[in-house]
Amino acid sequence: MTTTEEIYHLYQQHPVISTDTRSIAPGSLFFALKGDKFDANTFAEKAIEAGAAYAIIDNPEYAKGDKFLLVEDVLTSLQDLARHHRKQLTIPVIGLTGTNGKTTTKELINAVLSQKFNTLATKGNLNNHIGVPLTILTIDSSHEMAVIEMGANHQKEIALLCSIAQPSHGMITNVGKAHLEGFGGVEGVKIGKGELYDFLNEDASRVAFINSDDNTLQEMQKTRSLQNVVYYGKTINNDNLVTGKLLENAPLLSFKWNDKKSSSYNVKSQLTGSYNLDNILAAVCIGTFFGLDSDEINAGIEGYQPKNNRSQIMQTASNTLICDFYNANPSSMFVAIENMDKVKADRKVVILGDMFEMGPESAVEHTAVIQKALAANVDERIFIGKDFSSQQTEVDNSNLINATFYLTAEDAIIGLKENPIKNATVLIKGSRGMALERLVELL
Structure with a gap:
């Protein structure tokens, strides 16, 4: 052999x-x-x-x-080769995981750090047991830093990816309801994502970047007594390396951030969704930690253009579309709906597709999303898929005002042709398997 x-x-x-x-x-x-x-x-x-x-x-x-x-x-040979290659490298490697926002945060961190360093970041979402080793094996002697995204749909997967990528620095964006079937519920998700903290805690020189506003992450780090933590967040406190505040969401985000010296900077991003402020602040924090000045950090944030249907604004002849249909889970659905609640627009529509890999929690979680959308300050709600449709009877009919259910995306296409949406800001969100990009040309 x-x-x-x-x-x-x-x-x-x-x-x-x-x-x-x-x-x-x-x-x-x-x-x-x-x-x-x-x-x-x-x-x-x-x-x-x-x-x-x-x-x-x-x-x-x-x-x-x-x-x-x-x-x-x-496969084991590929992973072992990547693990061996990683051991030869002396550059900082930032490992990144979380339920929502991994790819956007990874792209923002890369956009910031690349203002000063020759960085390598995971392409697309090559973040699994094959993608991570392939990414590690593209690092060469010219690279000064790497940002490695790590995804998982069951426990022990992040531990495996950490053994390959061996991050010197790491962060968990958040912990929420996704891949519940594979993880065995929300507590299983917490254990699975926490495997990154477990790895960082094995060596006092490894650094964890943590959102100080996130109670779950705070609890996870306290139970492990992480030795080397750098905080960021929206709440002003002495622990944060950087602190930020949302200024405008119309629908692109403008925000202000402060560093430890109390210097303040206003920045306009190309991202939509108030939930993305946490992702932006993570990148600002990491840029500050690695010695970038404010001009470099702000240039990285301002220059980042979202793509791949993640928090991506698209202007059509008839509407402003918020394309966020790369993936969906209950946590990301809730924050997307909450964002639409706050967006300034004359007319607002939400189009939501089924969430996959929910396991036995599927019925409860789809019902919760329906109720969340019905309570939101929007003008029209469209639900697509068998899981949403099957829960229609679980909601009080008197609340189903301006709500339409379609069993399939094909049915929705017919419906949108018969009843076109015009002059609206439209959120489109659903799991990848729903292929909601088919709706874009009708909007």
């Missing part, structure tokens, strides 16, 4: 990893990963033919010569 050290020696000569034969980089190392519906061992020869220098496989049947390296398990 080929050892990690032997593969690492080859990686130093061929520092590009490929996992898909449709996009083989010449001279790369091809890792033949298995999926639910495929076994990439069967594509190893094709990868070599397409230009890969070596293929790492775990089925001896496909070893066709010296360029085929046999290991016990390809």
Whole structure:
């Protein structure tokens, strides 16, 4: 069997990893990963033919010569290689997890830090047991800092990702109701996300950045007695490295922040959603901690343009759209609805799609979101999906004013064609599997 050290020696000569034969980089190392519906061992020869220098496989049947390296398990080999590479690095690595806001916060931190440092950050949401090692293996000698996003849908996953990324600094954005089925409820989410704090607490030199306004995070750090904590938040106190205040949400956010010297700075962002102030302040805090000046920090925040349908403003001929349909869970639904409650607009509409992976909590959580939307200061509410539709009878009919339920997105498309929405600010939010981007062209 080929050892990690032997593969690492080859990686130093061929520092590009490929996992898909449709996009083989010449001279790369091809890792033949298995999926639910495929076994990439069967594509190893094709990868070599397409230009890969070596293929790492775990089925001896496909070893066709010296360029085929046999290991016990390809995924484990990839993770071990990344773990070995990380041990060679001396740069700060910021590990980031949380229920909501991970990707936006990661992008904001990267936007700020890149004003001064050559940073590498997780691309998109490559934040799982495959994405994290692939990201670590793209760090080279030119990088001065890395921001690694870590996602999870069950316990022990963050612990695994920490063992690979080995963050020197870390933060949890928040802990809420998501992947309840895999985590086994909210307490399970807390345990799973807390695995990042557990890792940071193993070494006194590791730093945790914590939102001082978040009671759950405060409780989690106190139970562990974290040794090295840097605080940020909205409530003025002596513990915060930076403190911020929302100035305007119309619908783009303007805010003010102060540092320990009581210097004050006003900044206009390209983000919508008052809940994003916490994500912005995290980036301001981390930038301040790493020695960036206020001009560099503010330039990073002001220059960040949200994308990938996360808190993204889109102007159409008829409406202003708040596109936030990359994903959804009860926690993110609540803050998105609360944000719409506060947004200044003549007419407001919320379009909400089903939340996935809720397990036995699905009925209760979908009912709670319906009730939250019905109580919000908006003009029209549209609910899409079988989970929302099945809970319609659980809500007092007298409250279902200006509320429409569609069983499927296809039904909603027909409904929107028959009853178009015009001159409104429209929130579109739902789980990725609902594919609510199909509604955009009708709005």
